[in-house]
Amino acid sequence: MSPAEPTDDALAPPAPADDAPLLTVTGLTKSFGAHRVLDGVDFEVRRGEVVALIGPSGSGKTTVLRSLNGLETPEAGVVSFADGPTVDFSAAVSKADRTALRDRSAMVFQHHNLFPHRTVLQNVTEGPIHAHGVPKAEAAARAEALLARVGLSEKRDAYPFQLSGGQQQRVGIVRALALQPSLLLFDEPTSALDSELVGEVLLALKELADEGWTMLIVTHELAFARQVADEVLFFDDGVIVERGAPKDLFTRPTQERTRRFVDRLLRPFED
Secondary structure (H helix, E strand, O other): OOOOOOOHHHHOOOOOOOOOEEEEEEEEEEEEOOEEEEEEEEEEEEOOOEEEEEOOOOOOHHHHHHHHOOOOOOOEEEEEEOOOOEEEOOOOOOHHHHHHHHHHEEEEOOOOOOOOOOOHHHHHHHHHHHOOOOOHHHHHHHHHHHHHHOOOHHHOOOOHHHOOHHHHHHHHHHHHHHOOOOEEEEEOOOOOOOHHHHHHHHHHHHHHHHHOOOEEEEOOOHHHHHHHOOEEEEEEOOEEEEEEOHHHHOOOOOOHHHHHHHHHHOHHHOO
């Protein structure tokens, strides 16, 4: 079967219903044993916004994403999507709650997490068919359109081991887009790549941002975050120490902890 032409519904982000925040997170709290990983985290994400989560390793950034996608269960806090659901983690969280969270968001992992025994096309169609009940023909057409979008049509029948790391990560992005989520979650999408492959993945993310996809991105690529993010949240010890527009947070942070972090990661690459 030849690659399908990209279609508008396959490539475009969900249209905003109104001007309300797409996502509201209140009081998110999570511990692993005695270690408090998240300590009352609050933030909002509006439709079409790109929010970058930055901070040292172990500061809670990835746990936020995993909680939003139903992969972790916080002890407290409320996650509310404007188009449903609202999940209160202080109460019992049902399987239906987790499914509802995953219906609204799609996660792109650090290490690709592709099925090694399935082709690229099968990796992309697996979620829509089995999680969302999309007919096989429709899922395949959507996958073909998205693979063409990222320049991977010729890899549709390849297996993950036959792809470069950058190609695997682009397939991971396509797999997330194929679910047509309200919110895209990226957990350090370039950290497992060789340096020469980072650029192609960052370019794909920038194009998604330019198209209006709503995105939460955990990243140590501060120059990239400064370029594409609408808001930056700086995490440390399970709390948001500082938040703001990139031009403010990266050039004149108000907190000393933020300043030290930015100076260490960003300043060496500036004139």
